[in-house]
Amino acid sequence: MGWVQGLLRAFDRFQQRQPWLGFPIAVVKKYGDDQGGHHAALLAYYGFFSLFPLLMVLTTLLGFVLQDRTDLQQRILDSALTQFPVIGNDIKENLGALPGSGTALAVGLLTAMYGGLGVAEAAQNAMNGVWNVPRKRYPNFFVRRIRSLLWLVTLGGGLLLVTVVSGVTAAGDSAASRLAGIGISLAVDTLLFLLGFRVLTVRTGAVRELLPGAVLAGLGWLVLQQLGGWYVDSQLKRASNTYGTFALVIGLLSWLYLAATVTLYAAELNVVRARRLWPRSLIQPPLAGADQRVLEALAKQEERRPEETVEVVFHAEEPGDGRPAEPDWADPDPPAPRG
Numbered sequence: 596m597g598w599v600q601g602l603l604r605a606f607d608r609f610q611q612r613q614p615w616l617g618f619p620i621a622v623v624k625k626y627g628d629d630q631g632g633h634h635a636a637l638l639a640y641y642g643f644f645s646l647f648p649l650l651m652v653l654t655t656l657l658g659f660v661l662q663d664r665t666d667l668q669q670r671i672l673d674s675a676l677t678q679f680p681v682i683g684n685d686i687k688e689n690l691g692a693l694p695g696s697g698t699a700l701a702v703g704l705l706t707a708m709y710g711g712l713g714v715a716e717a718a719q720n721a722m723n724g725v726w727n728v729p730r731k732r733y734p735n736f737f738v739r740r741i742r743s744l745l746w747l748v749t750l751g752g753g754l755l756l757v758t759v760v761s762g763v764t765a766a767g768d769s770a771a772s773r774l775a776g777i778g779i780s781l782a783v784d785t786l787l788f789l790l791g792f793r794v795l796t797v798r799t800g801a802v803r804e805l806l807p808g809a810v811l812a813g814l815g816w817l818v819l820q821q822l823g824g825w826y827v828d829s830q831l832k833r834a835s836n837t838y839g840t841f842a843l844v845i846g847l848l849s850w851l852y853l854a855a856t857v858t859l860y861a862a863e864l865n866v867v868r869a870r871r872l873w874p875r876s877l878i879q880p881p882l883a884g885a886d887q888r889v890l891e892a893l894a895k896q897e898e899r900r901p902e903e904t905v906e907v908v909f910h911a912e913e914p915g916d917g918r919p920a921e922p923d924w925a926d927p928d929p930p931a932p933r934g
Contacts, residue, residue, distance in 0.1 A: 603878055611874035611883065621873035621885060622863050625725075628889055631859045634721035638855035641717050643848055645710025652703035715743030715795075722795040725862045727892035730899045732797055746794050753787040777817065785813035792862060800869065808865035815857035823850050882909065 610616045626632075719739060734742065789802065789809040823846075867873055876883040882890075891907040898905050 600878075607877040611876065614873070617874035618867065620877070621867050621875045622860065624875045625863045625867055625872060625889065626860055628893060629724050629727070629863070631721075631725075631856070631863070634717065634724060635852055635855035635859055637717040638714060638721065638858075639848060639851035641710055641713035642851045642855070645707050645714060646847065648703045648706035648710060652700060652707060711747050712740070712743050715746050718746070718791070719743065719795050721859060722792065722862060723797060724896070725859065725866055726796055726798045727866075727896045728796065728798055729895055730897065731901055731903065734797055742794055746791060749790050749794070750787060753783055780820075781813050781817050784816050785809050788812040788816075788858070788861065792865065800865075804869040805865055807868060808861035808863075811864060812858050812861035815861065816854060819850060819854050819857065 610620055716739065719742060723733060733739075786809075789805055792805045792809060793800070870888065872885045872889055874883060875885050875889075879886070887909055890909075894907045895905045
């Protein structure tokens with residue numbers, strides 16, 4: 596297998612000399628170093644947990660608003676909302692008699708708020724992990740809750756604005772209006788991510804450091820929104836109630852996980868670019884300079900107390916055999932085993 600090792604090392608040397616290839620490889624490696632898949636799964640879980648209480652709130656609000664409003668009822672019947680298997684049949688069959696329960700509304704709002712705070716907490720941990728913020732610098736419980744509420748308000752307002760813009764532009768039949776709606780949605784999404792990247796981490800940074808990732812995340816979310824609309828419109832409406840429910844659950848979890856993954860990759864792009872963490876070596880030894888900086892940041896991230904300081908030392912390899920040299924603190928004469 597020596598020729599395989601030789602090819603891999605040749606490719607490694609090539610990608611380290613080519614920024615157009617070395618930079619995305621460094622972003623992917625940084626995502627793996629920071630356990631990005633774990634953070635994306637937590638974000639998807641809490642996001643999924645908060646969605647169904649929001650559907651209950653929506654159904655309850657429809658019960659309050661749509662009573663004796665036949666014009667609004669017809670608009671709802673013509674919308675994609677009736678294609679959701681969980682609430683779609685109830686809306687189609689009992690639209691004029693949906694219950695407007697204050698208790699259901701309060702429970703739904705409290706549960707949705709709990710799930711939303713879980714999303715925000717997971718997002719803060721993910722963003723601080725992406726920037727390798729030492730744990731001793733993490734904000735306390737109350738500051739984290741304030742940051743979470745600020746992010747939820749910003750996110751909710753932005754999503755409401757995107758929804759209004761999409762509804763207004765969808766009313767126009769011209770291609771220009773649709774393109775304008777896409778452009779405005781992209782701008783709003785980019786601004787939301789720019790604010791989110793700034794609010795969700797304790798690290799202060801310039802806007803120019805966060806803008807490239809925000810643009811990438813905005814583009815990714817725009818594509819995912821279009822795919823989600825196609826999935827609901829073309830797939831769920833042909834499914835039965837039982838299989839439609841399974842399709843909805845699997846589709847939502849997959850969509851949320853993809854959205855979280857795109858967001859975290861965009862954040863990693865900002866970190867790699869701001870700290871010049873490329874090129875990375877694919878085969879060690881030796882470690883590239885960017886590898887050492889990443890490993891040092893990961894080690895210092897575990898500092899949990901103000902009086903604790905983690906020092907990182909890299910030892911040179913023994914020439915010829917590829918094995919690391921014995922560290923200075925190793926006992927040169929270890930005791931013989933007993934017995």
